[in-house]
Amino acid sequence: MKVSLLDLIISLSDVMDMISPALNGHHRRVAHVSYMIGQKMGLTTERLSNLFITALLHDCGGISLKERLDALQFDIINPFIHSEIGYRLLSGYEPLKIPALIIRYHHVYWNETSRYAAKKEYDIPLESYILNLSDRVDVLVNKKSEIIGQSMYIKEKIISESGKKFMPDVVDAFAEVSKPISFWLDIINVEKSCIIQENNIEDTILDENSIFSAMELIRRIIDFRSGFTATHSSGVASVAEQIGKCAGLGKGEQNKLKIAGCLHDLGKLAAPVEILEKPGK
Template identity: 30%
Template structure:
C-alpha cells in the first residue's frame, strides 16, 4: 500500500534508509549497524506473528534507534559497551521521533531500547514493551558480531551470549524468539550480506511512504536535530539558511511551490555532515589537508543520499 500526498512526490521511506545508512558511515565499526538491527527486529517480529502495522513500527524504530546519539564518539561508546548511561540519547531519540507524525508511534520503543528487563516497570504485554525488548536484543547482538570474521563461525557463541541474557537483561520470551530464528543459516547470511539495504528496501516490512516537499518540510526539526545539534557551531545553521532562502524567494517573486522546494533544499543541504566526524567539525584550530577533504566530502554525500529518494 502506498501513502501519497498531492504534489511532487518524495519517497519518505527511501529517505529514512538513506539517513540510516549515512548516520553509520562516520566510523567503520558502525557501518550498517542500524539497518542490521532493523533486520533482526523484523525477523523476530515475524516469528512472534505481530500485526503488520506493529512490525512496521518496530522496524522504523530500529532504523534510526541511535538518532539521539549526536556524535560518532558517543555512538562508538555505546557500540563498544563503554557508555555507562544510555538514558540521555534514548530520551533525545524519543523526542526527535515524536516530531514526525509517521514516526511518533515508534517513539516509546526508541526510549526503552536500552532499558534492561530487570529495570522495566511495565508488563511485557504492555504496548510496545516487547518490541522495545526485541530492539534491545537486536542491537546487542549486532554489536557482538565480529566484522572481520566469517559469520557462520560465530553463530554458536552469539546464540549463547543472547541465551545468557534471558530473564534479567532481556525477557525470556524475546530470547526464545531469537533462538528460533537464529537456527536458520539464512538468517545470519542475510544479516551480514553487503546488499542488505537494497534487500530491506524491496523486501522489508516498511510500506512506501510518499509526501510532497511541503510534507517533507514539516520534518524540519527532525533534520535540524540530526544535522545541526551535533555541534555547538552549527546549532541554528540549517534553520537560518532555510529562513534566508525563503525570504530571498519571496523577494524574487517566486511562486510558492518553488519557494517550498528551495526551502527544502536549504533544510537538507548539509545532510551529508552526519558522515563527518565531530572531532573535525569542532576542531578549534586549522584543519589539515586530509580533514578539509573530509569536510568537502559532505556535499557529495548529501547528493548521493538524496539522489536515491
C-alpha cells in the same frame, strides 16, 4: 512533489552510519534482525513497520563518535542519554511518535522492568525489548571474520542473558529465527535482505503540504549535533526561500530551495562532532 517517508528515513539512517567504518550498516542490520524477531512473535504489519523504522533510527541521539562507538560494547555503560535524546528529537514529529517511545526504552534490561513498572507513567513496549536484543546481536558480530563460525557463540551469549538483559520470549524468538544459516548470511548482505522487508513496510507518502514537517525533523537532527549550529539550517532555508521569491521564482521552486536549505548540511551527520567543534585559530 511526493516523497516516501521510508526512503527519507533509510537515507538518513545510512548517512548516520557513515560516521565510522565500524558503524557502517549498523542501523540496517539491527532493522533486519528486529523485523525477523518481530515477525516470529506475530506482530501486526503496523507494529512491524514501526519496529523496522525505529531500528533504522535507534541511535539518532548519539551525538559524538565516542557515544556511537561506546554503544558497540555489549555491556554498554550509561546508554540512556542517547536514548532520551533520540526520543526528544523524534517525538515532536507525529508519524514517529511511536518509534520515539520505542527508542526511549530500548536499552532497558528485562530484569529492570519492575523498577520502571512501579512508575505508572512508564509503559515499556515489547518492541523496545526486541530492539535491545537485536542491537546487541549486531554488536557481537565481528565484521572482520566470517559470520557462520561466530553464530553459535553469539546465540549462546544472547541465550545466557535470558531473563536478565533480555526478555525471555524475545530470546526464544531469536533462537528460532537464527537457526537457518540464511539468517546469518542475510545479516552480512543486509542491503538485499532489507529491500525484501522494505516491500512489506507500511509507508507514508508525503505531499507538498506534509513534506516540510519531515524536513524540519531532519533539520533538527542535523543542527542538534553542535551548539554552534542549533538554528543554522532553518535560517538558511528561510533566507534561500526569500531570495527565490525576490528572484521571481515560482512557489514550487521556492519550496525546493527551502527543502535544500533544511538538508544542505546533511553530510555533517557523517562527520564526528569532535571534528565539527574542534577549536581553530
